[in-house]
Amino acid sequence: MRSIEVCFSPELIHLHEVTGKLVVVVDIFRATSTMVAALAHGVTEILPFADLESCRAMQAQGYLIAGERDGLTAPGFELGNSPVAYIDGTYAGRKLAMTTTNGTVALEKSKGAATVLIGAFPNLQATVTYIQSRNLDVLIHCAGWKGRFNLEDSLYAGALVQALGESHSNREDGALAMGSLFSLEGGNLATYLSQASHAKRLQNHGIESDIDFCLTLNRYDQVVGLVGDGALRVIEG
Numbered sequence: 001m002r003s004i005e006v007c008f009s010p011e012l013i014h015l016h017e018v019t020g021k022l023v024v025v026v027d028i029f030r031a032t033s034t035m036v037a038a039l040a041h042g043v044t045e046i047l048p049f050a051d052l053e054s055c056r057a058m059q060a061q062g063y064l065i066a067g068e069r070d071g072l073t074a075p076g077f078e079l080g081n082s083p084v085a086y087i088d089g090t091y092a093g094r095k096l097a098m099t100t101t102n103g104t105v106a107l108e109k110s111k112g113a114a115t116v117l118i119g120a121f122p123n124l125q126a127t128v129t130y131i132q133s134r135n136l137d138v139l140i141h142c143a144g145w146k147g148r149f150n151l152e153d154s155l156y157a158g159a160l161v162q163a164l165g166e167s168h169s170n171r172e173d174g175a176l177a178m179g180s181l182f183s184l185e186g187g188n189l190a191t192y193l194s195q196a197s198h199a200k201r202l203q204n205h206g207i208e209s210d211i212d213f214c215l216t217l218n219r220y221d222q223v224v225g226l227v228g229d230g231a232l233r234v235i236e237g
Helices: 010-015 031-040 052-061 103-110 121-132 151-163 173-193 197-204 208-214
Strands: 002-007 022-026 045-048 064-069 095-099 115-119 138-142 223-226 232-236
Touching: 002 010, 002 151, 002 173, 010 103, 022 103, 022 121, 022 151, 031 045, 031 095, 031 103, 031 115, 031 121, 031 208, 031 223, 031 232, 045 103, 052 064, 052 095, 103 138, 115 121, 121 151, 121 208, 121 223, 121 232, 138 151, 151 173, 173 208
Parallel strands: 002 138, 022 115, 022 138, 045 095, 064 095
Antiparallel strands: 045 232, 115 223, 223 232
């Protein structure tokens, strides 16, 4: 049976082996939710960057640039990190360069895996179906918050563990614990995660619509992944 494990922060990824595995990078509030939304609504590709300067430089090459630090749009960027900015199709046909506080760092540290997918609640079932079609062990890489554990990414990990229960063994403690947590709280995501520290940060910025979007289940059939040239694209659906 294939295995599934959870890394709770990019600061801990060195304790896990990524080579040969399918890695699911997850930053629920909001980077991976935004990536899924952007590509589902017509953005053709996303180039992720860990630092602001490299991302900003892509504007000269015709890329739309999105930059976020500490929940706010970074100075000099056209967009921040809001998934709802894309759902009206305004940016369909554009290429996007993107950097965020946590999510793009986790992506950078996941390179070297056999497959890197983007995890979000709005395309959870599509991601599950794709993983089940691949004969690979799974590592869920939570972006966390500035190196720390966070609740929303870890609860998504639990949702994935539960959904893959028939195809992947979760004998690793992190996967077992998060699967159990999702069993308890997954039926009431919005209320439970309203207690999360990053949800409170975002509420202070007045972007409750982003939070609602990020916790919507199975809105999209698209699977998003990192392709050979380092860009994120729709790879199925």
